[in-house]
Amino acid sequence: MKIGLIGTGWIGEEHVRRLSGRVSGAEVVAVSDIDPERAAAVAAPAGARVVATAEELIADPEVQAVVVTSWGPAHAGQVLACIEAGKPVFCEKPLTTEAADGLRILEAEQARGKRLVQVGFMRRYDAGYRAIKAVLDEGGIGAPLIAHCAHRNPTQPESYHSDKPMVDTAVHEIDVLRWLLGEEFASVQVVVPRSTSKRFPHLVDPQILLLETESGARVDVEVFVNCQYGYDIQCEIVGETGTVRLPDPAAPLVRSAARASTAVVQDFPSRFADAFDVELQEWVDSLRSGEPAGPSAWDGYAATVVTNAAVEARRTGAVVPVDLPEKPAFYK
Numbered sequence: 074m075k076i077g078l079i080g081t082g083w084i085g086e087e088h089v090r091r092l093s094g095r096v097s098g099a100e101v102v103a104v105s106d107i108d109p110e111r112a113a114a115v116a117a118p119a120g121a122r123v124v125a126t127a128e129e130l131i132a133d134p135e136v137q138a139v140v141v142t143s144w145g146p147a148h149a150g151q152v153l154a155c156i157e158a159g160k161p162v163f164c165e166k167p168l169t170t171e172a173a174d175g176l177r178i179l180e181a182e183q184a185r186g187k188r189l190v191q192v193g194f195m196r197r198y199d200a201g202y203r204a205i206k207a208v209l210d211e212g213g214i215g216a217p218l219i220a221h222c223a224h225r226n227p228t229q230p231e232s233y234h235s236d237k238p239m240v241d242t243a244v245h246e247i248d249v250l251r252w253l254l255g256e257e258f259a260s261v262q263v264v265v266p267r268s269t270s271k272r273f274p275h276l277v278d279p280q281i282l283l284l285e286t287e288s289g290a291r292v293d294v295e296v297f298v299n300c301q302y303g304y305d306i307q308c309e310i311v312g313e314t315g316t317v318r319l320p321d322p323a324a325p326l327v328r329s330a331a332r333a334s335t336a337v338v339q340d341f342p343s344r345f346a347d348a349f350d351v352e353l354q355e356w357v358d359s360l361r362s363g364e365p366a367g368p369s370a371w372d373g374y375a376a377t378v379v380t381n382a383a384v385e386a387r388r389t390g391a392v393v394p395v396d397l398p399e400k401p402a403f404y405k
């Protein structure tokens with residue numbers, strides 16, 4: 074598959090490297106970025122061409138499928154252009170930052186009559202989360218009642234603002250919990266403790282999302298993006314007859330200087346490296362087989378409806394209902 078990639082920033086560069094090296098059956102032939110120097114730097118090692126604009130890249134006759142790794146607000150227009158061109162598109166999360174844009178994508182994809190969109194919710198490809206899913210699906214802990222989650226980043230740049238914990242960060246938990254529990258969220262509330270002093274002054278950090286599913290299960294998600302000590306992802310599900318917990322990445326236990334310790338992973342490319350590999354390999358395999366797989370535009374839309382409700386919940390302090398329309402038959 075000849076791939077074109079839009080947005081050669083941090084994860085764009087990672088995905089170009091991955092698609093050019095570790096993923097089989099794919100080749101990155103063209104990249105584009107609003108910063109042409111950045112595009113050129115990422116294109117060179119992959120032997121890809123630099124194309125001036127996203128629109129030209131999508132229309133490029135050599136490009137068979139597109140990866141969108143530009144920043145969130147640019148996703149909607151680029152994904153819609155791919156659908157219009159009839160080209161499969163892998164879009165990094167969030168599919169859109171605004172739910173109304175997600176709805177436009179659902180409508181366009183259904184009008185086209187073919188599933189073309191996959192969303193980059195890579196946790197569904199992580200071995201630990203997949204093991205949790207297997208336990209739940211085989212009834213290993215009975216019906217799930219509660220999930221406790223923590224999403225901690227060591228730090229975030231100044232541009233990271235107080236809606237991003239929902240739109241950019243907790244969106245991962247929102248998707249993976251929808252997938253694990255097999256149901257949608259019904260409401261969300263956001264409560265905040267006093268903020269850490271180790272942050273830019275404009276940012277509310279940490280924040281705690283309190284979600285309820287349609288069947289009445291409860292999910293709490295602590296988002297703490299300046300925790301200083303590492304990239305720490307925690308998830309424990311409590312069921313009627315037991316609990317299941319996401320394993321930490323394997324690390325040796327070191328005993329030295331009167332201490333026993335294990336290292337904490339420092340960033341998401343290390344924490345989810347294997348998941349990203351599997352995710353992109355399965356996407357390329359699905360392109361080659363013509364059988365769409367993986368998180369769909371519906372999943373991207375449903376997650377954004379929840380994050381938008383969470384943004385409102387933080388601003389108002391209210392419990393905000395998640396106003397999700399019925400899932401179209403096209404996505405069942």
Ligand SMILES: NC(=O)C1=CN([C@@H]2O[C@H](COP(=O)(O)OP(=O)(O)OC[C@H]3O[C@@H](n4cnc5c(N)ncnc54)[C@H](O)[C@@H]3O)[C@@H](O)[C@H]2O)C=CC1
Nearest residue numbers: 080081082083084085106107142143144145147165166167
């Ligand atoms: N699955 C995951 O764990 C992760 C997903 N992401 C997602 O990937 C996306 C990119 O994130 P980063 O690489 O961290 O950001 P970044 O800021 O490093 O890179 C974004 C790139 O997109 C370019 N860009 C912005 N608007 C554009 C447009 N209209 N056309 C072409 N290029 C454009 C920028 O110049 C920049 O080079 C975001 O949606 C983010 O949420 C990011 C990190 C991890």
Ligand SMILES: O=C1[C@@H](O)[C@H](O)[C@@H](O)[C@H](O)[C@H]1O
Nearest residue numbers: 224225226241242245298341
């Ligand atoms: O997706 C990601 C980033 O965009 C986001 O900013 C981080 O908070 C997340 O931990 C990371 O997985």
